[in-house]
Amino acid sequence: MSTESYEDALKKLGELLSKKSDLGKVALAKIQKLTAELEELNSNKSSDAVERIKSGFIHFKTHKYLKKPSLYNALAKGQSPKFLVFACSDSRVSPTQILNFKAGEAFVVRNIANMVPPFDKTQHSGVGAALEFPVTALHVENILVIGHSRCGGIKGLMSIEDNAAPSKNVFIDNWVQIGTPAKNMIKQDFKHLSFTDQCSYCEKEAVNVSLRNLLSYPFVKERVMKNKLAIRGAHYDFVKGTFDLWELDLKAKSNPAFSFS
Amino acid sequence: MALTLCGRARRLVSATSIYNHGCLQRLQQTGSDRFQLGEAKAIRLLPRRTNMVQELGSREEFMQENIDTETSYDFLDEMRQRFLKFKRQKYLPQIEKFQALAIAQSPKVMVIGCADSRVCPSYVLGFQPGEAFTIRNVANLITPIQNGPTETNSALEFAVTTLQVENIIVMGHSNCGGIAALMNHQNHLEQPSSLVERWVMNGKAAKLRTQEVSSHLSFDEQCRNCEKESIKDSVMNLITYPWIRDRVKRGEVKIHGCYYNLSDCSLEKWRLSSDKNSNEFYVSNREIWS
Numbered sequence: 001m002s003t004e005s006y007e008d009a010l011k012k013l014g015e016l017l018s019k020k021s022d023l024g025k026v027a028l029a030k031i032q033k034l035t036a037e038l039e040e041l042n043s044n045k046s047s048d049a050v051e052r053i054k055s056g057f058i059h060f061k062t063h064k065y066l067k068k069p070s071l072y073n074a075l076a077k078g079q080s081p082k083f084l085v086f087a088c089s090d091s092r093v094s095p096t097q098i099l100n101f102k103a104g105e106a107f108v109v110r111n112i113a114n115m116v117p118p119f120d121k122t123q124h125s126g127v128g129a130a131l132e133f134p135v136t137a138l139h140v141e142n143i144l145v146i147g148h149s150r151c152g153g154i155k156g157l158m159s160i161e162d163n164a165a166p167s168k169n170v171f172i173d174n175w176v177q178i179g180t181p182a183k184n185m186i187k188q189d190f191k192h193l194s195f196t197d198q199c200s201y202c203e204k205e206a207v208n209v210s211l212r213n214l215l216s217y218p219f220v221k222e223r224v225m226k227n228k229l230a231i232r233g234a235h236y237d238f239v240k241g242t243f244d245l246w247e248l249d250l251k252a253k254s255n256p257a258f259s260f261s
Numbered sequence: 262m263a264l265t266l267c268g269r270a271r272r273l274v275s276a277t278s279i280y281n282h283g284c285l286q287r288l289q290q291t292g293s294d295r296f297q298l299g300e301a302k303a304i305r306l307l308p309r310r311t312n313m314v315q316e317l318g319s320r321e322e323f324m325q326e327n328i329d330t331e332t333s334y335d336f337l338d339e340m341r342q343r344f345l346k347f348k349r350q351k352y353l354p355q356i357e358k359f360q361a362l363a364i365a366q367s368p369k370v371m372v373i374g375c376a377d378s379r380v381c382p383s384y385v386l387g388f389q390p391g392e393a394f395t396i397r398n399v400a401n402l403i404t405p406i407q408n409g410p411t412e413t414n415s416a417l418e419f420a421v422t423t424l425q426v427e428n429i430i431v432m433g434h435s436n437c438g439g440i441a442a443l444m445n446h447q448n449h450l451e452q453p454s455s456l457v458e459r460w461v462m463n464g465k466a467a468k469l470r471t472q473e474v475s476s477h478l479s480f481d482e483q484c485r486n487c488e489k490e491s492i493k494d495s496v497m498n499l500i501t502y503p504w505i506r507d508r509v510k511r512g513e514v515k516i517h518g519c520y521y522n523l524s525d526c527s528l529e530k531w532r533l534s535s536d537k538n539s540n541e542f543y544v545s546n547r548e549i550w551s
Contacts, residue, residue: 049370049428049515050530056387057528057550064384065526076436076523081378089416091368091394092359096381097351099343107378110397111412112419126411128456129399130376133438137457142336150363152419169422175415230336238390239363241352243344245337 064103072103081107084131084140086210088114093148098236098243107134113153114145115178116210119217128217135229136219142230143214147207149237154203157183158195178213179206204244207233211248351390362391370394371420373413373495374432375401375439380521382432385528394420400439401431402463403495406502414502421505427514429499433492434521440488443468444480467491489529492518493544496533500542509542510535518544527551 017027065072083106087095095101095108109130116131117124134140147154156169157176160183167173182205186198193201211233215221223229235244352359370393374382382388382395396416404411420426443461446453453459467490475486496518500506508514516533531547 049430050517050532052370052392053386053430053519053530054550057385059387060385061526072523072526075379078436079378079438089394089396089420091366091388091392092362092390094381094383094388094390094395096384097390098347099340100346101343101378101381103379103381103384105378107376108381108397109376110395112416115412117412124412125456125459126398126402126413129439129460132456133399133442134376137438152423169418171410171415171418174410175412232336234340238352238359241348241356241359243340245340 075104079104079107079138081105081134081138082141083107084134084143085109086111086114086116086143086145088112088146088148088151088153090148090151092238093146093236095144095146098146107138107140112172112175113151113157113179113206114147114210115153115175115206116145116213117178118213131214131217132219135217135223139228141228142232143220144232144234145207145210145214146234146236147203148235149200149203149239151199151203154179154206155199157206158186158199158202179209182206182209204233204235207235208248359390366391366394366424368392368394368420368424368426370428370430371417371424371426372396372430372432373398373401373403375399375434375437377434377437379523380432380434382430385521386430386432386519394424394426398460399457400437400443400461400464400491401433401495402439402460402491403431403498404463405498408463417499417502417505421502421508421514425513428517429505429514430517430519431492431495431499432519432521433488433495435485435488435523437484437488440464440491441484443491444471444484444487464491464494467494489520492520497542500533509533525551 013027017023081104083101085095085099085101085106085108087093087108087110089110089112095106099106101108107130109127111127115127117127119128135143153172153176156172157179160167160173160177179202182202185205186202190198190201211231214231215224220229220231224231230247232245232247234246237243368391370388372382372386372388372393373396374380376397376399382393382397386393388395394416396413398413403413403417406414421429439457439461442457443464446458446462453462464487467487470490471483471487475483478486496516499516500509505514505516509516518531518533520529521527522529528550529547530550531544533542534545535542
């Protein structure tokens with residue numbers, strides 16, 4: 001009984017009713033009742049979500065907005081954040097919560113695996129806009145790209161087989177391919193490690209790919225050259241409760257990889 | 262592990278290396294905090310940009326280096342303080358919840374919000390870690406399927422087909438810079454000159470509708486109208502994705518629109534419903550919270 005699908009059950013019902021048409025009236029009443037019950041069950045799911053955001057919003061208004069009227073009045077007129085943050089869409093890694101950003105402090109872009117594609121006039125204009133606006137109009141001083149542990153997007157990237165048939169996740173695969181340089185490096189240098197460990201390394205190397213891609217945007221590069229803008233990478237590990245922070249060593253050729261001392 | 266990190270990252274913050282007695286003591290005091298700032302090391306990590314900064318002469322270069330060091334140090338310290346506050350106030354007190362989340366996420370909600378610094382969806386709507394899969398782009402725009410792959414629809418695909426979220430919320434807001442750029446753009450026939458304009462032109466239909474009915478209003482008032490029209494368009498563009506449309510028709514996914522007004526801290530909210538007979542979609546259950 002439990003392995004039967006509802007389509008099979010409906011089919012059986014239909015066959016029964018076609019043989020015993022006098023059951024039609026009884027069936028009608030029962031079906032209408034069942035439909036109403038299922039509709040109510042369904043609407044509860046949505047109303048739970050609506051109640052959730054309503055209470056969340058009222059909490060925000062009471063405990064944050066109304067407590068600082070001058071701040072929020074000023075923010076209503078304009079913003080001048082110092083930070084531009086790229087973070088993953090993952091529900092566990094809101095940068096506002098992890099780094100305690102107040103309203104108005106950080107312009108935050110969130111996408112799968114916190115990727116920044118290279119500068120390209122035709123594609124990915126969404127990320128281009130999300131870079132151009134805060135850098136050229138809002139004059140942010142810091143760009144931070146934050147990766148994280150157990151990233152589904154990075155796992156997806158690492159799972160893409162070369163020369164395999166396209167998967168059904170067309171949009172996801174198309175997007176995470178931005179991190180292919182990271183994947184190639186990890187597959188080559190760490191092929192002795194388990195898939196899970198490779199993914200962990202890839203989470204960090206993909207941030208480096210994004211940092212390098214940032215410099216392909218002329219308006220970013222120009223400001224970095226003039227010391228008006230700093231770009232840094234980070235990795236939030238919610239398994240261990242740690243936060244790593246680093247920057248690209250652009251003198252890589254002459255210096256060793258790490259300047260520990 | 263830090264030492265084997267690939268290639269060309271210069272690590273500002275060490276996870277486990279201890280440099281001097283001062284740092285070691287701090288490690289002992291703070292227990293398991295791994296986020297360590299080694300002062301000696303930070304100062305020694307002299308300006309990473311010296312190879313790019315022009316040679317200004319020895320004195321200026323020295324001054325520049327010191328300024329950069331200060332900025333670098335302040336930033337690190339600030340990030341450290343921020344993260345440790347989160348760790349002490351939220352992460353450690355709810356460690357079991359975070360450990361469960363570390364295994365898997367199963368958010369019921371996906372939010373598409375604007376990247377604007379004033380309208381973080383978790384801040385304004387109170388989502389806790391694990392509750393809402395969040396996409397943020399300029400002007401919370403969703404492009405229709407016929408426009409091809411974007412970062413937004415890849416995140417939609419993941420949230421709907423893999424995570425199987427039950428609610429999708431498109432959250433717009435007042436005083437949106439992206440919408441203002443859209444309304445400001447003068448000539449639709451010319452190729453937009455900037456990346457921002459190219460992106461916000463995805464909201465062109467909302468702009469045209471706004472101008473049709475409210476061209477007599479001030480620019481600001483027109484922008485307010487366009488912000489709301491754009492949310493509606495984004496919601497309707499969600500339905501162009503068959504795997505969203507099918508789930509909405511089956512009642513597995515509910516779509517909501519929200520408009521957060523920064524001036525009076527109100528939230529206007531409505532739902533997308535579908536007419537069973539005509540296959541049409543329409544707005545319902547409109548309410549305003551303030």
